[in-house]
Each structure stands twice: as structure tokens, then as C-alpha cells.
Amino acid sequence: MHPMKAAFITETGPADALQVGELPDPTPGPGQVVIRVYASAINPIDTYIRNGTIAMELPLPFVPGCDAAGVVESVGPGVKRLSIGDRVWCTNQGLLGRQGTLSELIAVDEHWTFKLPEPVPYEDAAACALVGVTAHLGLFREAQLEPGETILVIGGSGGVGSMVVQMAAATGARVITTAGSEAKAQVCRDLGAEEVILYKDESIADRTKAFAPDGVNVLWETRREPDFDMAIDLMAGRGRMVLMAGRDAKPAFPVGPFYVKECSLHGFVMFKATPMEMKNAAEDISQWLASGKLSANISARFSLDEAAQAHALQESATLEDSSQLAGKIIVTLNT
Template sequence: MKAAFINATGSPDIIEFGDVPDPQLRPDQVLIRVEASSVNPIDTYVRGGVIAMELPTPYFPGCDAAGVVEAVGSAVKRFAVGDRVWTTNQGLLGRQGTFAEQIAVDEKWVYALPREVSFEDAAACALVGVTAHLGLFREAALEPGETVLVIGGSGGVGSLVVQMAAAHGARVIATAGSKEKADKVRSFGAEEVILYKDQSIPEQVQRFAPQGVNVLWETRREPDFASAVGMLAERGRMVLMAGRDAQPPFPVGPFYVKECSLHGFVMFKATPIEMRTAAEDLTRMLKSGKIRANIGARFPLDQAAAAHRLQESATLGDSDQLCGKVVVINSESSVS
């Protein structure tokens, strides 16, 4: 079969495309013909060696995929040949990734995909959607009627946080870097959008939410805890899912006096049960139209290196070229 792969970590230029051995199916695995996959910032970190992990050789980058079941192991109970499915949490902790024509995935990481949801949309929403769900509901315990501030509302995770929070009945304030991105964030359900390049985030939050926000979702690599705590309401919750190397000062006094809480998490450490709960809820929301994919660019599988370059330019280079997720397509049928 064909795959995009690496034999050692490094820049996007080391990604090759060519023939590799077909995957060998274990009893507890599902063989998926991949129709679409996507690129996440963590994919570029693993490929670049920034996050050290055990990797198979060759290694296919990618956490997410959607496609059709081609075979099942003898112990698989939830799926049959021909089922439409999606998966995430691959390419991590020693697991093989998704940038290939076929992948063998443990059944516990595979979820049913209704025909109403395209392969592209499922792949684009996989990791980011599970991340948004875990952060909003497992960590922050968001309640209807609360106010949520999303820093980076047009990004991969941020756009799903905006949509999920709005669908749950929360009032959403989000930041964006341009008028075009602000319009998109409003279409996702944000009531107010702050143009952070021209406006002060704390000042605008004070105008929109004088009592503070109940949940603050931070996506930047360098959080500003002083301004964050100032924007939180009493018993406000701040969610962190970025900033691996950041060590900013922290305002302990204002934080504990307000009875605030700080929630740091990484989605790939969630248990299979937690992942499945989030994944099945995400699928229901996609099917019903309560949330939709935010796709910023598409590449064929043989241009995986270019897909990684674009993602890396947005993640590490703060480029404005990308607004949404990068999707990698294996065939024309991926849109159906």
C-alpha cells in the first residue's frame, strides 16, 4: 500500500511518500481503508522530535482518520466490514499513525460514522473535537447560561470550543486576528468577538461580561495568567491545553481569593471510556448540525509534507495563512 512516512524525526522535508508493507491485523483491531485524515500541531511536534515518543519504523504521522472498515480481528465486536468509522489518538505512545491507505486500529479507539457526516468533516473534527469536549465538560463542567471566553476562536480546537459551548447554551466571547476570522467565529456561535490585534482583551471582556467569565479557554503557547485571573468570575475555571514550555508568573493571591481553578490536560491521556463518551457525543452533534468542521486547507496524501509545512507555519511561525484544520485526502470518495 501507499503511505506518507518518516524513518527518523526532522523537518517536514523528511516525509516520504511510497510503498510500505500492508498492516497486520491483531484480534482486537479494525482494518480501516482511510478516506481522509488531518494534521494537528502535535503531529508536527512528534514528527519533528520536539515531543519524544517511541515510534514504529516506518512511522506514518497523523492522529486522526475516517474511512471504511475492510476487515476485523477475531475479538472485535462493535464493527463489521463495510462500516463507516472514524478514529483519533493514533500515532502517539507507540501507536502507528494515519497517513496511509490502510491502518490497523485498536477497536477501543474506533467510532461509528453516520452517513450524514462526511469523511473529511469527521477527520477534521476528530482530535480537536474530543479535546474541546473533554475540556468543556470533563474539566470545566460547563453549565448552560455560563459565559465562556475562547482565546483563538478561529483555530482548530478553538472553533470547536466555540461551537460546543454555544450548542450547550453558554454565552461565548472569542478572540480573532482579523475581520474575516471574526466573521467566521460569529458564524460558529460567538456572541462577541474581540479583534486582539487592535483591541484590549481584558477591556473588551469587562464591557461584555462585567462580572467576569466562568470559563476561560487558553490556546496560546504563552498564557498571561495575570490578565486571565482578572477576567475570571468568582469560581471561574481556566482550561489549558497548550504552552508546553511556558513558565509565566502566576498571581496566586487573586486566584485563590476568587476560588478559581486551573485545568491542564492533554487529550491523548484520556481513558478509552472517556474518549468514547466524548467521541460519540461529538458524532451526534456533527450529525445534527449543531457543530460543523472548520477546514482551512486540503492536500492529497502524496503532498503530506506540504500539509505539515502549512500547519507548522501556523503553529510555530504564527502565520495567518491557515484558518481552521488541514485535511489530507486519500481519494475522491472522501467527500461522501
């Protein structure tokens, strides 16, 4: 066996700080499995950790990446659910001192690792991992979306947004979303949105009121600067608003209409979920992928040797409103 290849940094910096080389093969600790990775996905948070925007304690050399799918290669003491040869996917790696997934072999705690049904491609599982768990937690743990309710998703073709649209539609909710172009609007319709608002040409508020005159039950905000005046105006009584972005935002907040309408506001980050919460989300995601209710939106593929280019593309998409990227970036390994 040759030593495994990985993409890693020895200090935080720009995308080209990522180098590809050999690192020692990981061995599984207690409760861990070693996974042979076939697909890893790039997320915006990977780039923030790599460039130091989000300060986290990093082991050095540090391998970035949250998401992976592959096959269990070996198991450590105390592993109960998984065995060698199982097809699996995982997320929540490369965070809080854990090594990430841009590596041919990774050691992961069993409780962050989920079985992958046979027909689902590794690439699809990796593409839906972090974004899928994020969407599921926000929709069901936080907003408790019910069939027949109406949801407005701001940004339905984005990484998380496209998962929210599909899961809400799979649940039997009426989905309204926004898109920046007719091509992205069509993507949203294909994912299950009933109404798509072209926000560059149309008023989100006017179009939403026409479609949902009684207000929306859930409003999912993905923008960096949430518009609470608009949100609370558009929500029905007991409407729930979900926030997953806007780290530095300090917008005005209309307290009166918010509490008189009995609204609630839900802020959350995926990586603070408990293993049990993640497992609940993961079981739905695996099942929906296998049944075709959930599909991965992959727009670019890179090899492990091209990890720096994959990061650079993700960064330019995040900064420039993703005009050239309409889906997830996948890195394929062990091909």
C-alpha cells in the same frame, strides 16, 4: 490488490523527510479493526513528533497522523462493536508507539474507533477528530460548562478554539472570543460567538468586562504564554481556567486572587484520556456533526503524495500565527 501506499519517515527530520511509498498491508490484531482511510487530518503535534521536538518511541518506518475517517475493511478477534463496512472515524493514533493515519489502510484498536453517522463526510469527521475530542474533554470533563454560563475562548478561529466556540454555543453558554482579523472574527460569529474581540486593536480585558461585568465562568487559553493576571481578574467566583498549551511557559501566578475567588486551573492533554472518556466525547461529536451543530473548518486539501507539503503548511501556520491558514489541513486518500 496492490500494496498500500503510506507517507512515512525512516528518521525524524523536516517536512521533506516524509516519503511516500508502499508498506505492507496491516492485519488486525486482537481487538483491532483495519480501516480503509478516505481522509486524514494534520495537527501541530504530528509535526512535532515528525521533527523530534516531542520525543516519543517511534516504530520505523513511522507513519505520522492522529486522525482518520473511513470504512472498516477487516476485523480482528474479539472485536464487538464494529463490523466490516461500518463508516468510522478515529483519533489518538501516531502517538505512544502507535502507527499513524497517513496511510491507505490502518490497524486501530476498536476502543479508539467510533461510528460515523451516514450524512457526515469523511473529511469533516477527520477534521474534527483530535481538536473536537480536545475541546469536549476540556469543556465538559474538566470545566463542566453549564448552559447559561459565560466562556471566554482565547483564539476562537484556531483548530481547537473553533471547536470550543461551537460546543460551548451548542450547550447554551454565552461565548466571547478573540480574533486577529475581521475575517476571522466573522468565522467566530458564524460558529456561535456572541462577542468577538479584535485583540490587535482592542483590550481583551476591557471588552470582556463590558460584556461580562460579573466575570466569565470559564476561560479557555490556547496561547503559548498564558496571562494568569488577566485571566484571574476576568474570572467570576469559582471560575475555571483550561490550559492546553504552553509546554515551556513559566508565567507569574497571582496566588492570592486565585484562591480567594475560589478559581480552579485545569491542565490536560487529549492523548491521556481513557477509551471511555474518548467514547463519551466522540458520541457527542458524531451526533453534533450529523445534526449540523458542529461544522468542520477545512482550509486546505492535499493528496497523500503531497503529505510533505501538508506538513510544511501546518508548520508555517503554527510558527507564524497561521495568517495564511484559517482551518484544518486534510489529506484525502483512496480517491
